Each structure stands twice: as C-alpha cells, then as structure tokens.
Amino acid sequence: MSHPLSIRALGELEIVMTRRFDAPRALVFDAWTRPELLKRWLGVRGGWTMPVCEIDLRVGGTYRYVWRHESGAEMGMGGVYREIVAGKRIVATERFDSPWYPGEALITNELEEIAGGTLCSVHMLYETKEARDMVLASPMESGIGEGYAALDKLFESMV
C-alpha cells in the first residue's frame, strides 16, 4: 500500500522527507544500498533507466549513479559516504554532474522501525538557503498556486 509523503523545510538549509513503508527495516536498507535493488526503483520511471549504479558502502567510499532516458539524455550524480550504521543510517554527500542547485548537499537517510513497517526520513542539507529554497520552498504546502490541487487532494486523503 502507498503511504503519504511528507516534505517540509527545517530551519534555513534543510528539507526533510518522511515516508512509511510496509517492510522490515533491513529490507528497506537493502533497497537503498544494493545496486541491483536501487536500479529497480530510484528514478526509473517515464523512460528512464539507471545503467550505472556503483556503491562502495563504507565511510570514505563513493557512490555513482547515472540515469539514461530512451531519448538518449543522461543525468549523473554521486558523492562520498560520511557515516554508515548498517540497516539504520547513511550520511553521504550529493553532487549532480550538471548542478541544478548551487554547491553540494549532505543527505542523511534514517530508518526507524515502527509497528508493521519502517519509517524512512531523508534530511537534505544544502550549503546555502538559496539552494534549499531552489529545491523546495516547503511552507508552500499551505497551498499557493494552481499546481497545488494535487496537494489538497493529498491532505484530504490524510484526514
């Protein structure tokens, strides 16, 4: 079953995404860290595949992802692991080959066991407020603009 995704701003530099999954924590951790699993879900919709997914899961190790569209377009990103607690927590840097926000981000992915599943929290820490705001002006969840009909629907479904 599909659970609602929460996206919010934290302070001036961070975005926090929270999502629940109906699976044990160890399995969710595998899905985030094993290339053969990651290739099956991260960014692989709408004609995109992930031909490159290299993960050296240790502190100081690097990761590298490349996505390719059926039209031939490519998008790559990667970073360095800063902290790893197996099955529980990963901290890594993130930088896109063609940056769409300035600088680098520090991504903390935390998994917490909850009744019947796993709560996944992804903290995205940017170098500047401008970069963060560029990725998401999160208090926009209050419903500004016509693009927000989808959000309203989401909130209704959460009541």
Next chain:
Amino acid sequence: MVAADSLSKTLFALADPTRRAMVARLREGTATVKELAAPFEMSAPSITKHLKVLERAGLIERGREAQWRPCTLRPERLREAAEWIERFRELWEGNFQSLDALLDTLQTQPRKKK
C-alpha cells in the same frame, strides 16, 4: 541558467511567511500597500522591503499612480514555482511507489540466491 535564477528568486521570495501572506491576499485582487500591511504589526520600511523582494522576484507588479502604488499579483511566476515544487514531489512520490512495489515483490517472492 537564467530560468533557474528567476526561479531561485521566486522561491526565495516565497520562503518567508509574511510574503506568502501578502501573496495570498493578492490572489483575491489588487491591493494598496496599506491594505497589505494591515494584518501585520510591522514598520512601514519592513513592509516596503518585503514588497521589494516580491517585486524583484517578478511575483508582483506595482502601479505607477500617485503614492498608493497598488500591488497586483503576476501569476506566471507563481505557477512556475508551483510546477517546480510539484515536480520535486511527483519525482519522489513516483520513486517511493516503485519502492513500495519492489518491497512487496521482495517480501512475497522467496529471495533468489546470488
């Protein structure tokens, strides 16, 4: 990246609650500075500063007439920003739905030995 630059300005302008409240008010129609300032306990210079940020981001237009300088919302920029954020959300909602499906598969099928 001109487009991203203007988007960045828009998102920055909207990241502040006072400015968001002003934008919300302007969705109902053109307003004078005095009308926009009414809900806030804020000095006139602070109000002016907020309006300048909104104007620079292309979110509002200010009339030239007299000292009222009525403010009008320019919805194009707002739509652009909303679409961007919507794409971010859609991207991750899509990713996580795929992950749901994968986790389901992994739990119902016996895991293959490698």
